[in-house]
Each structure stands twice: as C-alpha cells, then as structure tokens.
Amino acid sequence: MAEALLSLRNLRKRFGGLAVTDDVSLDVTPGEIHAIIGPNGAGKTTLINEISGVLPVDAGQVFFAGRDITALPLHRRARLGLARSFQITSVIPAFTALENTALAVQAGAGSSFRFFRPASTEQRLNQAAMAALEAVGLGARAQVPAGAMSHGEKRQLELAIALATEPRLLLLDEPLAGAGPEETERLIGILRSLRGRYTIVLVEHDMQAVFALADRISVLVYGRVIATGATEEIRANPEVKAAYLGEDEMTLDHVP
Numbered sequence: 001m002a003e004a005l006l007s008l009r010n011l012r013k014r015f016g017g018l019a020v021t022d023d024v025s026l027d028v029t030p031g032e033i034h035a036i037i038g039p040n041g042a043g044k045t046t047l048i049n050e051i052s053g054v055l056p057v058d059a060g061q062v063f064f065a066g067r068d069i070t071a072l073p074l075h076r077r078a079r080l081g082l083a084r085s086f087q088i089t090s091v092i093p094a095f096t097a098l099e100n101t102a103l104a105v106q107a108g109a110g111s112s113f114r115f116f117r118p119a120s121t122e123q124r125l126n127q128a129a130m131a132a133l134e135a136v137g138l139g140a141r142a143q144v145p146a147g148a149m150s151h152g153e154k155r156q157l158e159l160a161i162a163l164a165t166e167p168r169l170l171l172l173d174e175p176l177a178g179a180g181p182e183e184t185e186r187l188i189g190i191l192r193s194l195r196g197r198y199t200i201v202l203v204e205h206d207m208q209a210v211f212a213l214a215d216r217i218s219v220l221v222y223g224r225v226i227a228t229g230a231t232e233e234i235r236a237n238p239e240v241k242a243a244y245l246g247e248d249e250m251t252l253d254h255v256p
C-alpha cells in the first residue's frame with residue numbers, strides 16, 4: 001500500500017463520561033476516497049473536527065504527509081493542504097460564484113484579502129477560480145451571486161471553494177445533506193469526477209452515495225473503528241450489518 005497521506009494513531013476524545021473517539025487508528029492513502037460511516041452519534045463529525053484541527057484530541061497523534069500535526073491549529077493545517085468543506089461555510093451571498101471562489105484562491109496562495117489588486121493578479125485569480133468552478137459544473141454560473149443560487153448549486157460552490165485552495169486532502173462532511181434526489185444525483189456525479197484526482201475523506205449518511213464513491217470505508221461505532229476495507233468487504237461484514245440493525249435511515253441492504 002502507498003504511504004499514507006493522513007494517519008490517525010490511537011486517537012482518543014471524551015465529552016464528559018462519553019468516549020466519542022476511542023482509540024481510533026486509520027490510514028488514508030493518496031488518491032483514495034475514504035468514507036467514514038456509522039450510526040447517528042458514532043463520532044464521525046467529531047473525528048473530522050479532530051483531523052481538521054477544530055477540536056483538540058485528548059490523546060493520540062495525527063500525521064499528515066509524514067508530519068505530526070497533532071498540535072497545529074486549524075489555519076496551519078489548512079496551509080499544509082488540509083481543506084474542509086460543508087457544515088462550515090464561508091460563502092458570501094452578495095458576491096458572485098467567481099468572486100467567492102477567487103477569494104478562496106487568494107487565501108490559498110497565502111495573501112490576505114485586498115479589494116484592489118493589480119490586473120495581472122486579478123486575471124490569475126480569476127483563471128484559477130474559473131477552473132475550480134468548471135470542475136464542479138458551475139462554469140456557466142460564474143457571474144451569479146451566491147445568494148441567488150439553488151441549494152444544490154451552493155453545495156457545488158462550497159466544493160469549488162474548497163478545491164480552489166488546491167488541497168492535498170479534502171474533508172467532506174455530509175456533502176449531500178439537504179439535497180433533493182436530482183441534486184443528489186448531480187453532486188454524486190461531480191464527486192465521482194474528482195475520484196483519483198484528489199484524496200478525500202468523506203462523511204456521508206447516504207449509503208448509495210458512499211457505495212458509489214468510496215474506494216475504502218471505515219465504520220465507526222461508539223467512537224471505535226470496527227472495520228476498514230474495500231466497499232464490498234464492508235457491505236458483507238456481519239459486524240457492520242449488526243451495527244446498522246434498527247437504523248431505518250441508512251440500511252446497507254437497500255443499496256443497489
């Protein structure tokens with residue numbers, strides 16, 4: 001197996017008496033889409049927060065590109081190429097899709113926000129922003145204010161903003177939340193087109209999307225990883241099936 005881009009080693013986190021991350025170790029290899037699934041309250045969002053640096057861990061280590069980043073704050077991790085999208089959103093409604101994305105390109109390049117920029121810089125930013133918008137199917141909507149976009153388009157824009165920072169690892173926390181059936185189909189298609197080009201950690205409740213997108217899946221139950229493996233292995237794993245018993249929202253067997 002290729003050397004991991006992200007490695008979690010024996011991570012632990014408690015909220016009061018509750019072990020929310022319980023000795024979690026896992027590796028994410030370059031270029032894979034690694035889904036983290038598990039019943040409600042299993043600790044998926046908490047784990048994403050620990051990876052991105054929103055929450056400190058109680059014990060254990062986070063390695064990124066071979067470097068121990070456990071003690072680094074969120075913005076330092078972001079600068080190393082760890083991008084997070086969804087569930088925290090920085091879209092400015094009055095700005096167009098292009099302007100919102102260009103701001104992210106500028107932030108990714110390490111410069112601070114400026115209203116007045118030299119024309120050559122402006123052009124470079126806009127080109128990079130257009131490329132990100134096109135990658136998510138929003139090329140034709142570049143001049144539309146974010147506030148005037150549909151829910152699905154906003155999700156596409158959030159993705160473009162994350163891509164605009166040229167991340168080495170993309171953390172996607174429920175990218176399909178709140179999307180209708182058609183929007184879901186479109187977003188799955190877009191995420192599928194990113195497969196192999198980006199390394200992605202995906203938390204998603206929609207099992208159809210998980211099985212369509214993931215190269216590997218880790219299953220979290222009560223803060224513990226009970227299984228990691230290729231999609232088919234996970235689908236057939238009796239422990240995983242048992243963990244989902246009683247969950248009507250996301251049963252494994254209903255997925256085509």
Ligand SMILES: Nc1ncnc2c1ncn2[C@@H]1O[C@H](COP(=O)(O)OP(=O)(O)OP(=O)(O)O)[C@@H](O)[C@H]1O
Binds near residue numbers: 018040045046047
């Ligand atoms: N800041 C907090 N303080 C105390 N308890 C918390 C906090 N954040 C989360 N929890 C608890 O930790 C557990 C794991 O929550 P988390 O949101 O990580 O789970 P999840 O797997 O993402 O759930 P869901 O699938 O419902 O989004 C839950 O029992 C939750 O109530």
